[in-house]
Structure formats: structure tokens, C-alpha cells
Amino acid sequence: xxxxxxxxxxxxxxxxxxxxxxxxxxxxxxxxxxxxxxxxxxxxxxxxxxxxxxxxxxxxxxxxxxxxxxxxxxxxxxxxxxxxxxxxxxxxxxxxxxxxxxxxxxxxxxxxxxxxxxxxxxxxxxxxxxxxxxxxxxxxxxxxxxxxxxxxxxxxxxxxxxxxxxxxxxxxxxxxxxxxxxxxxxxxxxxxxxxxxxxxxxxxxxxxxxxxxxxxxxxxxxxxxxxxxxxxxxxxxxxxxxxxxxxxxxxxxxxxxxxxxxxxxxxxxxxxxxxxxxxxxxxxxxxxxxxxxxxxxxxxxxxxxxxxxxxxxxxxxxxxxxxxxxxxxxxxxxxxxxxxxxxxxxxxxxxxxxxxxxxxxxxxxxxxxxxxxxxxxxxxxxxxxxxxxxxxxxxxxxxxxxxxxxxxxxxxxxxxxxxxxxxxxxxxxxxxxxxxxxxxxxxxxxxxxxxxxxxxxxxxxxxxxxxxxxxxxxxxxxxxxxxxxxxxxxxxxxxxxxxxxxxxxxxxxxxxxxxxxxxxxxxxxxxxxxxxxxxxxxxxxxxxxxxxxxxxxxxxxxxxxxxxxxxxxxxxxxxxxxxxxxxxxxxxxxxxxxxxxxxxxxxxxxxxxxxxxxxxxxxxxxxxxxxxxxxxxxxxxxxxxxxxxxxxxxxxxxxxxxxxxxxxxxxxxxxxxxxxxxxxxxxxxxxxxxxxxxxxxxxxxxxxxxxxxxxxxxxxxxxxxxxxxxxxxxxxxxxxxxxxxxxxxxxxxxxxxxxxxxx
Amino acid sequence: xxxxxxxxxxxxxxxxxxxxxxxxxxxxxxxxxxxxxxxxxxxxxxxxxxxxxxxxxxxxxxxxxxxxxxxxxxxxxxxxxxxxxxxxxxxxxxxxxxxxxxxxxxxxxxxxxxxxxxxxxxxxxxxxxxxxxxxxxxxxxxxxxxxxxxxxxxxxxxxxxxxxxxxxxxxxxxxxxxxxxxxxxxxxxxxxx
Ligand code: SF4
Numbered sequence: 018x019x020x021x022x023x024x025x026x027x028x029x030x031x032x033x034x035x036x037x038x039x040x041x042x043x044x045x046x047x048x049x050x051x052x053x054x055x056x057x058x059x060x061x062x063x064x065x066x067x068x069x070x071x072x073x074x075x076x077x078x079x080x081x082x083x084x085x086x087x088x089x090x091x092x093x094x095x096x097x098x099x100x101x102x103x104x105x106x107x108x109x110x111x112x113x114x115x116x117x118x119x120x121x122x123x124x125x126x127x128x129x130x131x132x133x134x135x136x137x138x139x140x141x142x143x144x145x146x147x148x149x150x151x152x153x154x155x156x157x158x159x160x161x162x163x164x165x166x167x168x169x170x171x172x173x174x175x176x177x178x179x180x181x182x183x184x185x186x187x188x189x190x191x192x193x194x195x196x197x198x199x200x201x202x203x204x205x206x207x208x209x210x211x212x213x214x215x216x217x218x219x220x221x222x223x224x225x226x227x228x229x230x231x232x233x234x235x236x237x238x239x240x241x242x243x244x245x246x247x248x249x250x251x252x253x254x255x256x257x258x259x260x261x262x263x264x265x266x267x268x269x270x271x272x273x274x275x276x277x278x279x280x281x282x283x284x285x286x287x288x289x290x291x292x293x294x295x296x297x298x299x300x301x302x303x304x305x306x307x308x309x310x311x312x313x314x315x316x317x318x319x320x321x322x323x324x325x326x327x328x329x330x331x332x333x334x335x336x337x338x339x340x341x342x343x344x345x346x347x348x349x350x351x352x353x354x355x356x357x358x359x360x361x362x363x364x365x366x367x368x369x370x371x372x373x374x375x376x377x378x379x380x381x382x383x384x385x386x387x388x389x390x391x392x393x394x395x396x397x398x399x400x401x402x403x404x405x406x407x408x409x410x411x412x413x414x415x416x417x418x419x420x421x422x423x424x425x426x427x428x429x430x431x432x433x434x435x436x437x438x439x440x441x442x443x444x445x446x447x448x449x450x451x452x453x454x455x456x457x458x459x460x461x462x463x464x465x466x467x468x469x470x471x472x473x474x475x476x477x478x479x480x481x482x483x484x485x486x487x488x489x490x491x492x493x494x495x496x497x498x499x500x501x502x503x504x505x506x507x508x509x510x511x512x513x514x515x516x517x518x519x520x521x522x523x524x525x526x527x528x529x530x531x532x533x534x535x536x537x538x539x540x541x542x543x544x545x546x547x548x549x550x551x552x553x554x555x556x557x558x559x560x561x562x563x564x565x566x567x568x569x570x571x572x573x574x575x576x577x578x579x580x581x582x583x584x585x586x587x588x589x590x591x592x593x594x595x596x597x598x599x600x601x602x603x604x605x606x607x608x609x610x611x612x613x614x615x616x617x618x619x620x621x622x623x624x625x626x627x628x629x630x631x632x633x634x635x636x637x638x639x640x641x642x643x644x645x646x647x648x649x650x651x652x653x654x655x656x657x658x659x660x661x662x663x664x665x666x667x668x669x670x671x672x673x674x675x676x677x678x679x680x681x682x683x684x685x686x687x688x689x690x691x692x693x694x695x696x697x698x699x700x701x702x703x704x705x706x707x708x709x710x711x712x713x714x715x716x717x718x719x720x721x722x723x724x725x726x727x728x729x730x731x732x733x734x735x736x737x738x739x740x741x742x743x744x745x746x747x748x749x750x751x752x753x754x755x756x757x758x759x760x761x762x763x764x765x766x767x768x769x770x771x772x773x774x775x776x
Numbered sequence: 777x778x779x780x781x782x783x784x785x786x787x788x789x790x791x792x793x794x795x796x797x798x799x800x801x802x803x804x805x806x807x808x809x810x811x812x813x814x815x816x817x818x819x820x821x822x823x824x825x826x827x828x829x830x831x832x833x834x835x836x837x838x839x840x841x842x843x844x845x846x847x848x849x850x851x852x853x854x855x856x857x858x859x860x861x862x863x864x865x866x867x868x869x870x871x872x873x874x875x876x877x878x879x880x881x882x883x884x885x886x887x888x889x890x891x892x893x894x895x896x897x898x899x900x901x902x903x904x905x906x907x908x909x910x911x912x913x914x915x916x917x918x919x920x921x922x923x924x925x926x927x928x929x930x931x932x933x934x935x936x937x938x939x940x941x942x943x944x945x946x947x948x949x950x951x952x953x954x955x956x957x958x959x960x961x962x963x964x965x966x967x968x969x
Pocket of ligand 1: 080085115117118119120250667
């Protein structure tokens, strides 16, 4: 087309007035009245003004992924289309910036790869999919549920596995949907942090970290087994500021991480020997009389026994042998830490993903406590907190249909966030099984077996352990329903997939397990295609169930997701955050009115109300009462396999997006040049990594950031036809703790071993 | 090809690419067969064709060749891009809107083919320089900018069913013919001036 005419047309298109004039001209000819009908409909008068007139509309959103930072997001929408996002400036934590993942949100929302329609697979794993209506999907699902109920006389054959794909509070409506159907089988626990949660609960009666923003006041910061440069980028600014104000920053990690590279001191600890290091430091503090006597006598229980244990069993030389860190460095570290005031330790989740993970956390807690750093601004044994999670869980709490039968055993579903701990009064309960052993539980559970599995906010076949075993276990299931955004390995093995929404198409509310901010998540754009939110799916299922068998599901059949977001608020939340109504959150996120130090009055939530060096509760639950040394897992292969987070993904989210592939288009295994040399492996060479449960192949990269006795592979589902999955090599061995507060022990993700060879 | 045939072809193609299942695919394909002057390859297994259709265009796996214009027109492939809005504006000029506004990108191939049908009908009944300009723009600056890339992508698919290939060929031939006729009109106009 001629350039001038093209420009003119573009001008006409962009101008409301010109478009209307054109249309009026057409109308005058009468030609429109005779147009054939088709897909496009006559323009509604109201819709005419939608385009181009308005400036950007700004919406409030939150990043609901399983990330420390839970960023407050400002979304800019024009013509009903999300144009871009930025970090909210109102939150001093988010401080106007998002990470590489958050900045790619528009790419997620508008990715052509999204799952758009409900679909069913003809032949699991065949790749032969039919598009079906919601009605047909729900017809199949509800028929199966009723069939299970008729066959077993209960609904325990229906299983739910759900975790952290979306932490928006209304997403607990998935659990609510299960409750509203009857007593079901719940995969409970968490693969993430349970050993540390239990450990902190034994020690302090809670899990409550200081406000991360108060780290600026620390004089000494140990980042122990965490990599915030990748996983909590927003916290880095407080660490930097503390350093500018004179603090020393130490990183303890088996890997020389990007955080370690920025530290004043990096100590390479033997993986899983964190407890030995903490206890060695503790012993040195006793010898040097650097213990905070006031704290251990006034605010603690069992310190004398702990000290006696240290004197009898622990030496710095022993700790040096165990950890690989020279005794002199351990002594210096201990002394510096004890002399700084305040000093803090950030206990990462990595170091508790071991068979002795809970014991390791307790040893570090003890070190922080005996130096008097608990209850202090700028101090603290920082792990996580749930202080701001006191919502109504309205979507989650649903009645069982009358006459429901269930499990007669003990327990009931628990959850670290929503605090539900199982109804101990009712005659029947849900049957709970360990989320971290999904394969084994499906294989072992009978009478009745799990016949149908509902997967939401979770990608089992990427994130759960022992991939090959999960595939075998899935064969036992009669129906698998996956609710997801993208076609990941779990969807690949599903019988039915239901498309769900991104945060921008959803109403919910979000808080963090790390910082103290509260963010509204508004629906900024309409749900694309035929996607639905988790609670809309629940409502639609309920409608179907009740149509087929009245009374078979108690979940409300018509819901408004905005109203359901509102129903999560209560006076406690309003008071905690100093707001009168949720609408105030439209102006921006707000911060909890809490002191920056956890346990500011040094009153603890333990049975004794003191910090418990000796925990009878721990002993009653089968652990040592004191924070004693616990040995790690015996190696079952020549090299330790470490599979931490990448900066381009949040577990199996984000890495499949095109932007991430631009930076990170291939998974690698990283190993020390010496290890490579001994096996004749060269940089960039194709290798096999293998152990007793599986094998993977990829290219090798040589780096001395990895110790000589280890291999490093970043976890994530790559997407884009790449079937790389580290959990092919990670078995489902349990960590020591987790069952007390989350219903199931954690998993020893970093106690894994493998060997490597040229492919 | 006469005008009626042309519209029938476009309608059949439109219905084919927005089909939800094998029945709708088969019906649209039969209509296309009626509208073209040769026999389309026959399809023995419509279910298999539906599976291939979904792998190519629908999902749930990342579709091999999504049929949204902005996937090909934006500097980085996405739906709901700037070109999607331009399509919406063109619909508006014709007094039309998508029934799935904001939930299905407006530049879905079938909606665009539907707009072509309307525009061709208007041109037949009552053309004007303004209408011609709009048609030229839509054809040359929009359809001709993305469809060839999409054709190329579809043709590169492994195990591409003959029935899908032929629909692409029919559409490609139609597009080529339209572009040609515009060029010859342009030449004529230039000559007259
Ligand atoms: S992934 Fe974490 S840091 Fe990135 S945007 Fe989300 S909450 Fe923020």
C-alpha cells in the first residue's frame, strides 16, 4: 500500500472520532443492514468508546508465587490489555522493582503457549487431545466422583495434591472444594521448609522471623544456606545497606553462590554439616565465655544441659573435621558473631532439606539464642513467619455434605499457612498421606485406593520426587485432573486439563512468609479464553454435582470472586495492618503494625513460655530434646547432587517463557574442574548423570564454585520440549522433622548422590 | 472464482479454523470442498485430524502454529499485541465487534476471515474510496504481513495432515490472488493518472 495512504489509514484507525465517522458513512449507505451474519456481532454503543480514549488504568496485583518477596505489583492496563507491570513503590520492601521473573509477567499472561480450553486426553501421555466444553469436563469429573462414592461408600478415593503455585488466599478454595464434596484423601505437608518449621517451633513455640527490613541494623549478618541474590533479590538491599553501615556479611553454603560472591567472607561448609558448624561455634563461645548469661538464664529453658552437652560431645576440632572449615576460622567466626551487637543469622531453606535438617536448624537457633540475639531489632534467627496470615479462609472452610463418610483414623489435613489442624471432634476425617512421597503413597494406599487425583497449584511430575516412580504410580489412578496455566509434565500425564488464570485475571489477597506487607490482587484484565479461577471451577463443579445428585456438594454454586476476596478479610487483619477496609489497599500495599523484632518481649510460645534449649515436645515426637548433633544421610553414590533454585524460575514456573529462554536456554550440570578431570570430562561435553533411581543427560560446565565432591544442577521445568528434570535423580527420603506442624516430614532434597560420566 | 464462491470459501475456512471438534471440522471441510473447484483430499479419521489440529493450533501443549496475528507481527510473539488492537479498530469501523472481546484475541484467524467476508460484501454492494482504502490496508498491511509467516510455520510441522495442508493452500492462494488484483488495480490507477 502506498505509504501516504497507509499513514492516513493508521491515523484513522487510531482516532475514535475518525473511526466513527467512517462507520456513520457506511451506515448511511444502508449496506450494513444487508451484511451476512457471521462470528462478529454488531458493535454495541457502549463498547465504542472503550478504545484509546482512556489513559492507563492502574490495578494492584501481587506476585503469588512461592517466593520470599511476594512483590506488590502495579499493573498498567489500556484498552483492556495489560501493557506492563512494575513493582509498587508504596511498599518499601518491593521498592518499585520486580525481579527478572516478575518483569516477565505480561509474557506469561499473553504467551501463545497458555492452556486455553478444558481438554481431555485420549490415552494418557499420547498427546492426543480433544477440546471439550466446561460442561463436558465437569460431567466427566462429577460422574467419576459419584461413581467412586457409589463403589466405596465414601470419597477417600478422591485425592488432592496442591501446593505453592499460587499462594493467593482464595486459592485455598481448592481445599474447600474437596471438603464440600466429602472426606477425601489429602496429600499433606510441604516439600519446602517443614523441618525448619518444626525446629523453630520446638525452640520458640512458633516460627517468626524479624522484619527483613530491620536487617539494616545488624552489625553481623550470616546468610546460611540461602541464596537471596537469586531467590530474594529485594532483601539484598538491606544486606548491602547494613554493610554500608559497617556490618560484616558472611555466607555459609556448600556452593559459592552469587550471594556468597558478594559477601565479605564465604565459608564452604560440607553439605548437611551445618549443625556441626553451629555446635562447634557454640562450644567455642562457652569456652570463651561469650554466652549472653542474661538471656540463657532469664528467658531460656535447659541451657545448662545444652552447655553440658557441648562440653561433653563437641569440640571445635571435631567441627572442623566435619565441616571442612578450619578450626581457626570457626573460632574467629564464633567470636565475631558473639561480639557484634546485634547479629543475625538468616537460616535458608536449603540447609534443612536433609535427613538432619531439623536438627541443623535447632543448632543454629541455639547459637543465635545463646548470644542473646533473639528479640532484638537487627538480630534474630530468621527463617520465616506466619504472623500476617490470619485471614478467614472463607473459601477453604466448607461443610461436608450430610451423611458423608470418611476415614476413621487420626489426623486430618494440616497446613502451615492456614493453620487448619484437622477436626478432632468429628467422627470421620479426611485421609492424610505424605505429599513428599506421592508416588509411594499412591502405590501403597488401598481400601480404598486413590482412584482420582486432582492437581492444582502444583506440577507433580516436575517438582515431586523420584519422577520414574511417580509415573509408575500414576498408572494406578483411574482419572487425573490437572488445573494449570501451561502444558507441563503433569498435564502431559493428565486425562483432563482445566485452564486457569494468571494473577492478573484473578481477585485475591496476598501476604508473605518473609516480609510484613499485605497486597491486594485485583482482576486487571478479563480471564482469557475459557480460563477460570480455582474457586470458579469449584462453583461450577458444585453446580454440576448438585444437578446430578442434589446435596452431593456444599460449595456455593454461584460466586463472585471479588466478593470472595472481600470475605477473606476480618477485623484482626484490619487492625494488624491499620486499615479500615480492604479498599484502602487500592492505594497501595500496607505493612503490619508489628515491632520489627520477633518475640520483642522475649516471651515465647513454647509450653514453658521460654526459649527451649531443651524441648520435651521434641523428645515426645521422637527427636533429641536438646539441639544435638545429628549425622547426615549415608552417601549412596560418589558425588553429592545439589539441585537448588535458578534465578530464572520459581520451581517450574517462568522458565518456560521465551524471555527466560533468551538468557537461559539450556540446562547444564556444573562440576569442579578436578572432578571433571578425573572422569575425562571437558567443558561443554555431553555427559550422563546417574544414580540408583534415574539418569539424565546434559552438557557439563566446569566451575570451582562447586566443591570437588558435588554436582550442581538447577531445578526447574524448562518447557519448550526440553524434558530435563532434576527430580529424576532425587529420591523421596524424608527429612527428620516436619510432621509436627505440617502433617508430614520434609524431604531430603540435598541428601542425594550420583555419578557422572561422558555420554 | 466468482464472488459467491469466494465468500463460500472464506466462510468454510473461517469455520474450519474456529472448529471446536471433529464434527465441526468435518462440516467446514465439506463446505470448503463444495466451494473449491477441485476435490479436497478425503479424510478417513476425523478424530486423528482433530488431534493434529489441536497440536498445531489449540493446545493444551504450546501450539506449533497459533493462529493469532500478533504472534507473528509483534517483535516478540504474544497475543493481545498492538496488532490485535488494530484488528479490533477495523472491526469497529465496520460496526462490528467480537463476541469474545477481551477473552479471545480479536486477531484470531477466523475473526479476521469473518471481517474479510463483511468487507468483500460491502465492496460488492457499495464500494467507495474509503472502503477500498480500508480493504487495502487490512489486506496488505495486516493479513499479508502475518499469514505468510503462519503458512510457513504450519507447513513446517511434522506429519502435517493433507487436509490441513490443503486448507492452508486454499487460503494462501486466495491471499495471493487478492494481492495480485490489488497490484493490478494500483498499476491501472497509476497508468490512468
Ligand atoms: S518472583 Fe519473587 S522477587 Fe520476583 S516478582 Fe515474584 S515475588 Fe517478586
